[in-house]
Amino acid sequence: MKFWGRSQHSPFVTKSMAVDGAPEPDTVLDVTVLHDEYADFVWRSLQRLGVPTSNLEDALQDVFVVVHRRLDSYDASCKISTWLFGICLRVASSHRRRAYLKHEKATLEFYDAVDEQPRADPEGFALRREAERRLEMTLASMSLEKRAVFVMFEIEGLPAHAIADSLGIPLGTVHSRLHNARLEFTAAIARQDLTCKVGGVP
Amino acid sequence: MTGTQRWLDSGQASPEVLELLKAARAPSALDAATRARSRRRVAALTVVPVAASVTFWFKSVALGAILGSAVTVAIVVPHRSNRSQSSPVQSAFKAAPEHKRPPLAPAASAAPGLTSVVVEPQNPFLPKESSPRTSTTAATVGKVAPPASASLNDDLSREIQLLERARQLLPVDPNRALSTLREHQKEFGNGTLVLERQFLEIEALLRLGQRDAARARAAALKARAPGSLYERRLAQLLGDETE
Numbered sequence: 001m002k003f004w005g006r007s008q009h010s011p012f013v014t015k016s017m018a019v020d021g022a023p024e025p026d027t028v029l030d031v032t033v034l035h036d037e038y039a040d041f042v043w044r045s046l047q048r049l050g051v052p053t054s055n056l057e058d059a060l061q062d063v064f065v066v067v068h069r070r071l072d073s074y075d076a077s078c079k080i081s082t083w084l085f086g087i088c089l090r091v092a093s094s095h096r097r098r099a100y101l102k103h104e105k106a107t108l109e110f111y112d113a114v115d116e117q118p119r120a121d122p123e124g125f126a127l128r129r130e131a132e133r134r135l136e137m138t139l140a141s142m143s144l145e146k147r148a149v150f151v152m153f154e155i156e157g158l159p160a161h162a163i164a165d166s167l168g169i170p171l172g173t174v175h176s177r178l179h180n181a182r183l184e185f186t187a188a189i190a191r192q193d194l195t196c197k198v199g200g201v202p
Numbered sequence: 203m204t205g206t207q208r209w210l211d212s213g214q215a216s217p218e219v220l221e222l223l224k225a226a227r228a229p230s231a232l233d234a235a236t237r238a239r240s241r242r243r244v245a246a247l248t249v250v251p252v253a254a255s256v257t258f259w260f261k262s263v264a265l266g267a268i269l270g271s272a273v274t275v276a277i278v279v280p281h282r283s284n285r286s287q288s289s290p291v292q293s294a295f296k297a298a299p300e301h302k303r304p305p306l307a308p309a310a311s312a313a314p315g316l317t318s319v320v321v322e323p324q325n326p327f328l329p330k331e332s333s334p335r336t337s338t339t340a341a342t343v344g345k346v347a348p349p350a351s352a353s354l355n356d357d358l359s360r361e362i363q364l365l366e367r368a369r370q371l372l373p374v375d376p377n378r379a380l381s382t383l384r385e386h387q388k389e390f391g392n393g394t395l396v397l398e399r400q401f402l403e404i405e406a407l408l409r410l411g412q413r414d415a416a417r418a419r420a421a422a423l424k425a426r427a428p429g430s431l432y433e434r435r436l437a438q439l440l441g442d443e444t445e
Contacts, residue, residue: 060232
């Protein structure tokens with residue numbers, strides 16, 4: 001998967017934004033066109049990669065700044081969604097590193113923006129929030145690539161071939177990453193349980 | 203591998219994991235307001251290069267103008283200052299009558315033991331700081347240095363060279379010293395160091411035993427440069443010779 005390689009074709013007259021990513025000739029590739037077509041994909045991808053809700057808009061902007069800067073290096077041989085996901089991966093990694101350096105508990109913000117009235121079922125609401133918190137902490141301990149595959153498969157319910165198509169990776173790689181992600185996820189849950197049993201806060 | 207099922211569908215994971223996955227929310231879609239806001243920002247990105255290029259154009263023009271002015275000043279100012287400082291010297295040198303010029307390097311010859319001519323730093327017709335200034339100017343503006351001062355220096359160097367050679371020949375071969383002094387007379391009949399040449403000629407004649415001719419020349423030299431250091435040097439020279 002080549003994200004930063006220079007294309008042999010002109011980057012500004014390459015392909016259209018077809019749903020399946022298939023290029024159509026003589027269509028001007030522009031960052032605003034890419035935004036119109038792929039903003040939602042980028043937005044979802046950033047969430048899958050664990051970017052906190054409070055940083056999502058900034059991260060979205062960061063992705064398209066990189067797209068604008070790197071547009072001439074886009075390799076026409078790979079799908080645009082694959083290229084964009086690679087950028088999302090780097091931006092999310094940067095945000096995660098920044099949050100770590102600033103000692104932020106970014107993972108806890110993942111679902112904070114969700115408006116839910118706890119009045120109807122306060123106990124159920126509290127349990128759900130606790131489960132969300134634990135889930136996000138578990139996901140945050142995984143590598144970004146595995147996390148993305150895990151979220152797309154287990155939470156979003158996307159089929160493996162759709163994930164492979166979206167991320168631009170072979171189907172076998174999807175299954176491999178999913179397998180490893182499951183192991184990591186289970187191990188992380190076990191670690192949290194152990195921490196709780198010895199009296200620590202997960 | 204196509205048979206891989208979600209944990210939630212197959213139920214093969216632990217109840218705790220299943221509980222967590224049930225609580226999970228799928229990523230939310232991008233809402234219209236955020237999308238519009240983001241699009242405005244992205245559209246602004248495409249405008250930046252144009253604005254930036256205009257800014258850079260103005261900057262480059264301003265930078266070019268400043269550099270051009272600096273180079274012009276660096277070339278013109280030293281050239282003018284050099285001309286303004288060298289012209290009075292040259293005009294004074296040309297306008298001054300030969301007998302009224304200040305004596306050149308009298309102290310060097312008068313001082314005992316100082317036989318070599320150290321004329322250059324004491325020459326009033328050469329600006330004392332002319333050498334360093336010329337070299338600085340040459341280093342700064344290359345060929346802009348005035349040629350007049352250069353030729354003046356060359357002539358003076360040649361005069362010094364001839365007189366120094368004659369002075370060295372005086373004790374060993376006064377005839378050759380005299381011929382060297384005549385060579386100087388041919389090249390620089392009205393040269394800067396004409397008084398020094400005449401003084402050396404008198405000394406050469408004395409060493410050759412032509413006392414009358416030497417005395418006649420000494421009288422002429424005294425008349426030409428009255429009150430100068432040459433008068434004292436001649437008195438010393440002729441007095442020694444008389445003794």
